Amino acid sequence: xxxxxxxxxxxxxxxxxxxxxxxxxxxxxxxxxxxxxxxxxxxxxxxxxxxxxxxxxxxxxxxxxxxxxxxxxxxxxxxxxxxxxxxxxxxxxxxxxxxxxxxxxxxxxxxxxxxxxxxxxxxxxxxxxxxxxxxxxxxxxxxxxxxxxxxxxxxxxxxxxxxxxxxxxxxxxxxxxxxxxxxxxxxxxxxxxxxxxxxxxxxxxxxxxxxxxxxxxxxxxxxxxxxxxxxxxxxxxxxxxxxxxxxxxxxxxxxxxxxxxxxxxxxxxxxxxxxxxxxxxxxxxxxxxxxxxxx
Numbered sequence: 001x002x003x004x005x006x007x008x009x010x011x012x013x014x015x016x017x018x019x020x021x022x023x024x025x026x027x028x029x030x031x032x033x034x035x036x037x038x039x040x041x042x043x044x045x046x047x048x049x050x051x052x053x054x055x056x057x058x059x060x061x062x063x064x065x066x067x068x069x070x071x072x073x074x075x076x077x078x079x080x081x082x083x084x085x086x087x088x089x090x091x092x093x094x095x096x097x098x099x100x101x102x103x104x105x106x107x108x109x110x111x112x113x114x115x116x117x118x119x120x121x122x123x124x125x126x127x128x129x130x131x132x133x134x135x136x137x138x139x140x141x142x143x144x145x146x147x148x149x150x151x152x153x154x155x156x157x158x159x160x161x162x163x164x165x166x167x168x169x170x171x172x173x174x175x176x177x178x179x180x181x182x183x184x185x186x187x188x189x190x191x192x193x194x195x196x197x198x199x200x201x202x203x204x205x206x207x208x209x210x211x212x213x214x215x216x217x218x219x220x221x222x223x224x225x226x227x228x229x230x231x232x233x234x235x236x237x238x239x240x241x242x243x244x245x246x247x248x249x250x251x252x253x254x255x256x257x258x259x260x261x262x263x264x265x266x267x268x269x270x271x272x273x274x275x276x277x278x279x280x281x282x283x284x285x286x287x288x289x290x291x292x293x294x295x
Contacts, residue, residue, distance in 0.1 A: 037141060044145045066155045073099060073226065074163075088230030093170045094258055095228065100163025101257075102226040102250035105190025107156030113195045115147040120202040120211040129290060139287060171258070179257055186256070189272040190249035194222065196275035197244055199283055206286030218244060225250045245271045 077099065081092040090098070123129040123143075132142040167173075175183070201218050204211040221239070225246035229237050241247040241264070248264070248271050255262040 037137075040137065040141075040145065041148065045148045047148075066152055067159070070103070070159050088228040090228045090230070091171075093167045094254075097164055097167035097171065097173075097258060098228065098250055098254045099226050100160045100165075100167060101187075101254045103156040103160030103163070104187045105194055105249045106222070107153045107158075107160055108187060108191035109153070109194035109198070110150050110156060111153030112148055112150075113144055113198060114150040114152070115144050116195075116198050116202040117212075117215065118146075119143060120205050120215045122210070124205045124290070125209045133287070133290075140283060173258070175257060176260075179260075183253075183257065186253035186268070189268055190253065192272050193245055193249050193275050196272075196279040197222070197246075199279040200275075203279070203283045203286040206289050222246045222249070245275060248272070 074096070077092070077095055080087060081095075085091070087095065119129070132139045135142045137145075197218055198215065201211050201215045204214060221244050224232065224236070224240055229240060229247055229251045232240070237247070240251075248268050252262055252264045252268060256265050
């Protein structure tokens with residue numbers, strides 16, 4: 001070995017004529033990681049569907065309760081419009097469209113993130129959260145993956161699509177190509193907002209041991225998003241728009257799809273990104289706190 005030949009760490013010379021392996025570019029690593037998580041999600045989603053077939057009675061009871069709730073909501077809307085022609089400037093079928101659209105992001109959220117309720121309810125309280133930290137995947141993905149394809153989410157997506165389709169046909173709605181293109185993104189942004197609010201309040205359990213009451217309160221507030229914001233007091237409208245931004249999950253997208261524009265639509269990506277960033281920051285801080293205390 002000549003003096004100019006590099007000697008790797010450990011004192012063993014590199015084999016002659018074999019260059020060192022090139023470092024994997026960050027983009028390639030990110031793509032491989034994404035593909036890995038997508039495969040895991042599909043596999044675990046299949047497990048979730050298999051679980052539905054194994055516990056059919058639970059699925060039927062849950063679906064029945066959901067249909068009763070949506071049926072009552074629709075009946076109440078119908079009763080109101082028997083007395084008045086419009087509410088807050090919204091006709092019967094427009095309110096029905098809004099009610100149906102509100103179920104789409106909620107259903108997408110329930111489909112993949114319903115396990116967050118367990119974090120707020122008991123995982124920290126009972127010291128069970130540690131098992132998500134010792135798995136060779138991201139702890140948040142590990143937590144959520146235990147309840148992929150929740151039946152409530154499937155029901156909400158189906159019923160929401162039916163209500164939107166029916167109300168849209170009755171209104172003679174004819175979306176522009178731009179609206180067709182943006183509609184799935186509007187649903188996705190709404191789902192991210194629902195998930196972000198739920199993750200924020202669930203993560204508070206790292207400090208409060210259980211955060212179920214606050215999660216339940218936020219969930220109840222989200223129900224207001226199924227109706228026109230124009231009928232609420234300004235203070236409640238402000239709460240639903242800028243504090244718990246559920247207005248961006250249904251009212252803002254529906255106003256855009258029905259009437260072609262709203263001044264709040266441009267805020268949708270900003271609010272979505274801000275809500276997600278805040279929720280993830282609280283989550284990471286909570287996980288670090290949990291690891292430090294050794295709970």
